[in-house]
Amino acid sequence: MQKYLTEAAICDLSDLLEKELGLSFAEFHGFLTAIVGGPAIISPSEWIEAIGLNNIFFSNQEVAQRYIGTVMILYGSILEDLFLQKFTVKYMPNSAYKFKTDAEKEEAAEKWASGYYKGVEMGCDAWFGVDEKEDDIVAELLFPVTSLLTTVEDLAEDIPEKSKREEALGELRKMSIESLTKMSNYFFLYWLSKRNPHLFVDEECGTNCSCNKHDVKKSCDRKKNKKSKKK
Numbered sequence: 001m002q003k004y005l006t007e008a009a010i011c012d013l014s015d016l017l018e019k020e021l022g023l024s025f026a027e028f029h030g031f032l033t034a035i036v037g038g039p040a041i042i043s044p045s046e047w048i049e050a051i052g053l054n055n056i057f058f059s060n061q062e063v064a065q066r067y068i069g070t071v072m073i074l075y076g077s078i079l080e081d082l083f084l085q086k087f088t089v090k091y092m093p094n095s096a097y098k099f100k101t102d103a104e105k106e107e108a109a110e111k112w113a114s115g116y117y118k119g120v121e122m123g124c125d126a127w128f129g130v131d132e133k134e135d136d137i138v139a140e141l142l143f144p145v146t147s148l149l150t151t152v153e154d155l156a157e158d159i160p161e162k163s164k165r166e167e168a169l170g171e172l173r174k175m176s177i178e179s180l181t182k183m184s185n186y187f188f189l190y191w192l193s194k195r196n197p198h199l200f201v202d203e204e205c206g207t208n209c210s211c212n213k214h215d216v217k218k219s220c221d222r223k224k225n226k227k228s229k230k231k
Contacts, residue, residue, distance in 0.1 A: 082185060
């Protein structure tokens with residue numbers, strides 16, 4: 001099976017999503033990233049229905065299979081990139097596209113964040129509700145997404161002056177946009193380690209990781225240092 005899509009295929013899919021569902025490529029990419037990198041395994045039939053792909057009328061079965069196949073290849077490529085920790089956020093189907101203004105890039109990032117949040121909502125019971133401590137961790141990690149969905153009015157209680165709110169929100173969004181790729185890669189490892197803790201065990205000290213490989217190394221280093229001090 002083909003692992004990665006040609007740019008022409010991605011642009012073709014993007015045109016279909018925009019025309020039939022009013023869905024931007026950025027929003028769809030964000031949605032798929034949350035589905036792939038989330039805590040629960042959600043079947044394609046579920047998220048295809050949730051996003052509305054099943055409602056598109058195709059001229060024939062062959063065309064329908066081609067587009068669904070394109071979607072599944074994109075899904076698989078996101079999964080592989082997250083697993084290899086080389087995933088990057090994509091806002092536009094055309095990789096050569098250059099944003100004309102910061103505002104245009106911010107708008108695309110907002111759409112991506114909106115799509116990601118829709119993906120989170122699909123598996124909300126798995127993302128939240130395990131315990132209060134983990135809910136706080138997840139909420140903190142989701143901050144780049146939620147801050148991009150924050151409005152000037154949302155900050156009114158903390159910052160009364162509108163001009164200062166706008167300035168603060170601008171800086172917040174800028175930092176959040178820069179953090180989306182890191183957040184996505186990190187979340188994948190976070191949930192993977194919860195589902196498969198044996199994948200994150202250091203053979204020398206037998207430490208299980210509750211977060212990621214980096215934390216395993218730190219934990220193991222602490223254990224080794226304690227052992228050396230006892231000697």
